[in-house]
Amino acid sequence: xxxxxxxxxxxxxxxxxxxxxxxxxxxxxxxxxxxxxxxxxxxx
Amino acid sequence: xxxxxxxxxxxxxxxxxxxxxxxxxxxxxxxxxxxxxxxxxxxxxxxxxxxxxxxxxxxxxxxxxxxxxxxxxxxxxxxxxxxxxxxxxxxxxxxxxxxxxxxxxxxxxxxxxxxxxxxxxxxxxxxxxxxxxxxxxxxxxxxxxxxxxxxxxxxxxxxxxxxxxxxxxxxxxxxxxxxxxxxxxxxxxxxxxxxxxxxxxxxxxxxxxxxxxxxxxxxxxxxxxxxxxxxxxxxxx
Amino acid sequence: xxxxxxxxxxxxxxxxxxxxxxxxxxxxxxxxxxxxxxxxxxxxxxxxxxxxxxxxxxxxxxxxxxxxxxxxxxxxxxxxxxxxxxxxxxxxxxxxxxxxxxxxxxxxxxxxxxxxxxxxxxxxxxxxxxxxxxxxxxxxxxxxxxxxxxxxxxxxxxxxxxxxxxxxxxxxxxxxxxxxxxxxxxxxxxxxxxxxxxxxxxxxxxxxxxx
Numbered sequence: 001x002x003x004x005x006x007x008x009x010x011x012x013x014x015x016x017x018x019x020x021x022x023x024x025x026x027x028x029x030x031x032x033x034x035x036x037x038x039x040x041x042x043x044x
Numbered sequence: 045x046x047x048x049x050x051x052x053x054x055x056x057x058x059x060x061x062x063x064x065x066x067x068x069x070x071x072x073x074x075x076x077x078x079x080x081x082x083x084x085x086x087x088x089x090x091x092x093x094x095x096x097x098x099x100x101x102x103x104x105x106x107x108x109x110x111x112x113x114x115x116x117x118x119x120x121x122x123x124x125x126x127x128x129x130x131x132x133x134x135x136x137x138x139x140x141x142x143x144x145x146x147x148x149x150x151x152x153x154x155x156x157x158x159x160x161x162x163x164x165x166x167x168x169x170x171x172x173x174x175x176x177x178x179x180x181x182x183x184x185x186x187x188x189x190x191x192x193x194x195x196x197x198x199x200x201x202x203x204x205x206x207x208x209x210x211x212x213x214x215x216x217x218x219x220x221x222x223x224x225x226x227x228x229x230x231x232x233x234x235x236x237x238x239x240x241x242x243x244x245x246x247x248x249x250x251x252x253x254x255x256x257x258x259x260x261x262x263x264x265x266x267x268x269x270x271x272x273x274x275x276x277x278x279x280x281x
Numbered sequence: 282x283x284x285x286x287x288x289x290x291x292x293x294x295x296x297x298x299x300x301x302x303x304x305x306x307x308x309x310x311x312x313x314x315x316x317x318x319x320x321x322x323x324x325x326x327x328x329x330x331x332x333x334x335x336x337x338x339x340x341x342x343x344x345x346x347x348x349x350x351x352x353x354x355x356x357x358x359x360x361x362x363x364x365x366x367x368x369x370x371x372x373x374x375x376x377x378x379x380x381x382x383x384x385x386x387x388x389x390x391x392x393x394x395x396x397x398x399x400x401x402x403x404x405x406x407x408x409x410x411x412x413x414x415x416x417x418x419x420x421x422x423x424x425x426x427x428x429x430x431x432x433x434x435x436x437x438x439x440x441x442x443x444x445x446x447x448x449x450x451x452x453x454x455x456x457x458x459x460x461x462x463x464x465x466x467x468x469x470x471x472x473x474x475x476x477x478x479x480x481x482x483x484x485x486x487x488x489x490x491x492x
Contacts, residue, residue: 003375007314008298010367011321018360018472026479029486036490193424200417203408210406214421217399218428220392221435228438251438259438263431270427274420277340 051136055144060151062121069117070155073110077160080106085167096236099168100227106160107153107183107190108216108223114152115194116211118145119202128202132279142195142275146268149191150184157183170234178253182229185260189222189267190215196271200278222263225256232256283478286471293464301457314375316458318368320465321361325393326429327466328358331473332400333426336419345484346477348415351422353476355400357469362394385436392432396425 063069084102088094122128131141161183165171172179194215201210231237232253240252301316335351338344369390374380381387403421407414 001310003371004310004313007317007368007371010371011317011364014360014364014367015468015472018356022472022476022479025483029479029483032486033482036486196424197421200420201407204406205408206406210403213399213402217392217395218424220395221428221432224435224438256438259434262434266427266431267424270424274423277416277420280416 047136048140051134051140052144052147055131055134055141056147059118059145059148063148063152069114070152073113073152073156074159076113077106077110077156078163080109081160081164081167095168096170096231096234097227099164099170100230100234102168103161103164103230104186104223104226106164107157107186108219109212110156110160111149111153111187111190111194112208112212112215114149114156115191115198115215116208118149118195119198120207123202128279138276138279139272141279142199142272145195146188146191146271149195150187153187153191154184157187172233173235175233179230179233182226182233182257182260185257185264186222186226188264189260190219192264192268192271193218196275196278199275218267222260225251225259229253229256229260283471283474286467286474290464290468290471293460294468297457297460297464300453301461312372312376314368314372316461318365318372319458320462321364321368322390323462324465324469325358325361325365325390328354328361328469328473329393329396329426329429332358332422336422339415339419345415346481348419349477349480349484350473351415351419352401352404352480353473355397355404355422356476357472359394359397359401360472361465361469362390362397365390366394383439385439388439389432389436393429396428400425 081102084098084105088098091098119128122131132138134141161179194211197211197214201207201214204210228237228251232239298316302313331354332351335347335354339347339351366387369387370380373382373384373387400418400421404414404418407417
């Protein structure tokens, strides 16, 4: 029973770690996009 | 067709002559190989009953790591003064360059094998008796397999600073399935396993020597052809 | 559309887990780990096929989208190979009291994991232009895919541990397993899609910056 719970929690943990990593990257890209959108009207 | 053989011979002879004059790779390989064999002998001292297994393992590990040295060098020398571009301008397929380098690496590993196999047999107190042609055949099959993948990826990683380690991880991961029947074949030759093992053997192998050799032949065929065809992709600009 | 796929996949996964653990429960309770193990093995192998197809697509066409699909499927494949290895080891600990043993299935999943790791390490460490890196990684993907059947074939030289016969006693069990497999493949596809999009946006951002 313990091993069963361990297996299923490792399953969900792996998925969540990966999705969190991708989420962090998406947030960084969004942040950079926002910063550029903010910066460009001033340059033009 | 004519230019194929001419180019093949030319590149092969060039590399062999360069190696004979420089004498860099083979001595380093031999020293590394002997060190690997001795270290494995020392660390396996308590389990000296498993000498055939450790001996076979030591032989293949030495082959793998020293083969990596040879393969890395085979394209490293071309990086100076645009030699690689010069080679690619030759009037032949890029695949011919690959085959020539493959032949060079196989020959270098064969010379290495002639030196290291007696060392392994002596240090681990093994003998193959009358089956030494089989031993040579198995070693040649392993040799070609190791060189095929290494030569292809050596051309790919030349620009990296950590090219030796990159090449090592690529080659070792691809060659993992070759090592299983290779060790099996060597164990049969060293007399630790019978010719055919079924069910659960004591040294945890099943199969037959012919199957192991056939597998290695198939592995070599598949990978030499695949690497030959893919070499053009790796060196294109 | 993507969110819909995700929600569908997660829903199916929960449904299959619930079905598996109630109506389709296998009698020694730890064997239910198989409901997590088998679908992730299917998904890990399918991700490898996607990697191969994307590699060939990149070499044939030259469009960057193939390269991004390849990287995304390598990452998702790594996730599933990790799950495969973890559940496999937990299963073998629960069933035979050893964490690892050189049995064919465990060796195959270990080599699959290593192939994904080496692909990603190669991706990070290769110098040169983006195109060169993508090309060499595609070549490695093709060679690695040729390696996988070799691994299966070489595993027959290693004896297998005694495996309990997996006969399905009720249709609930096979239904739960099939549902879990479909759900995991959908989830994997959704993750690859998500990752490809994020890579494409990153690339577009960098190109705009340089232009």
